[in-house]
Amino acid sequence: MIRTQAEVLRMIQAIGPALPNIPWEDRPPGCSDVVWRYSRNPIITRDAVPGANSIFNSAVVPFNGAFAGVFRCDNTARDMQIHAGFSDDGIHWQIEPQRIQFVCEDPEIGQFVYGYDPRVCWIEDRYYVTWCNGYYGPTIGVAYTYDFRTFYQLENAFLPYNRNGVLFPRRINGKYAMLSRPSDRGHTPFGDIFYSESPDMIHWGHHRFVMAPFGGWQSTKVGAGPTPIETPEGWLLIYHGVLTSCNGFVYSFGAALLDLEKPWKVIYRTRSYLLNPREYYECVGDVPNVVFPCAALVDPPTGRMAIYYGGADTVTCLAFAYLHEVVDFVRVNRL
Numbered sequence: 001m002i003r004t005q006a007e008v009l010r011m012i013q014a015i016g017p018a019l020p021n022i023p024w025e026d027r028p029p030g031c032s033d034v035v036w037r038y039s040r041n042p043i044i045t046r047d048a049v050p051g052a053n054s055i056f057n058s059a060v061v062p063f064n065g066a067f068a069g070v071f072r073c074d075n076t077a078r079d080m081q082i083h084a085g086f087s088d089d090g091i092h093w094q095i096e097p098q099r100i101q102f103v104c105e106d107p108e109i110g111q112f113v114y115g116y117d118p119r120v121c122w123i124e125d126r127y128y129v130t131w132c133n134g135y136y137g138p139t140i141g142v143a144y145t146y147d148f149r150t151f152y153q154l155e156n157a158f159l160p161y162n163r164n165g166v167l168f169p170r171r172i173n174g175k176y177a178m179l180s181r182p183s184d185r186g187h188t189p190f191g192d193i194f195y196s197e198s199p200d201m202i203h204w205g206h207h208r209f210v211m212a213p214f215g216g217w218q219s220t221k222v223g224a225g226p227t228p229i230e231t232p233e234g235w236l237l238i239y240h241g242v243l244t245s246c247n248g249f250v251y252s253f254g255a256a257l258l259d260l261e262k263p264w265k266v267i268y269r270t271r272s273y274l275l276n277p278r279e280y281y282e283c284v285g286d287v288p289n290v291v292f293p294c295a296a297l298v299d300p301p302t303g304r305m306a307i308y309y310g311g312a313d314t315v316t317c318l319a320f321a322y323l324h325e326v327v328d329f330v331r332v333n334r335l
């Protein structure tokens with residue numbers, strides 16, 4: 001039997017457990033976008049935490065039949081902090097009013113300076129959190145939790161300056177694996193994605209180049225977004241790209257397929273973005289014109305994806321897609 005390409009793509013399923021309670025809203029009638037927004041965006045505003053200035057760039061995962069997450073909450077002193085949160089449906093969230101207090105054996109590492117842009121990743125038996133952690137400049141903080149109540153902080157993964165540390169959800173060739181983006185102290189005007197491995201989640205090496213900025217929406221810098229999603233075709237990586245306009249940075253997101261065993265090898269990468277700032281809550285806020293994805297849930301049997309992203313450095317938003325359509329988009333619209 002000869003299958004059409006569309007039929008084959010429909011068969012591309014993410015590898016992982018089913019998530020029948022994934023947050024979901026059908027694509028609106030008349031919309032042909034591969035990624036479409038939740039009609040009730042934003043799902044989280046500053047009102048969710050007393051004294052918050054903004055809640056954005058946050059990460060969620062399935063947890064105990066419901067959902068849990070780590071949220072970037074900047075307060076009205078403009079301290080950048082991360083808070084745990086819980087939800088029954090992935091849309092309505094109860095966020096802890098106090099920031100996460102990490103348990104850390106080494107007070108020098110555990111001293112909290114600032115934390116932002118968290119990611120959360122289930123590996124083997126626990127949830128790992130990575131975030132941009134202040135230690136003489138931004139670097140990648142690493143911690144783990146079993147219950148989103150107690151968080152154990154490990155060594156920072158890299159020397160400063162670094163951001164957008166994103167773990168793979170399983171060991172690759174026997175090693176933990178992380179994407180990151182070496183940067184500088186400020187609003188870095190450059191940025192390539194690199195790959196690193198670790199035997200123990202403490203010592204990182206085997207650094208490999210993954211991808212650089214290209215043109216258009218991803219011409220200034222690129223950075224990994226949500227935890228990569230495993231498919232038989234490769235790791236599906238949603239990543240943000242930044243364009244420098246005459247009025248400042250514009251953050252959009254696209255996707256790439258990375259080789260399963262050598263994830264520093266890019267198979268395909270999108271020429272066009274999947275989502276860019278268009279709605280009011282993406283264009284107006286503390287930093288205008290930003291969509292910044294930090295988490296994606298997937299239900300392999302249906303292909304449904306729920307993508308969590310920050311809007312204008314102010315609110316948290318949700319968008320939806322079908323995994324096989326995203327993979328198809330990456331392949332058809334590749335660089």
Ligand code: BMA
Nearest residue numbers: 057116117187287290292313
């Ligand atoms: C990056 C990070 C993100 C932020 C983005 C746009 O450098 O600070 O948290 O969303 O800039 O301001």
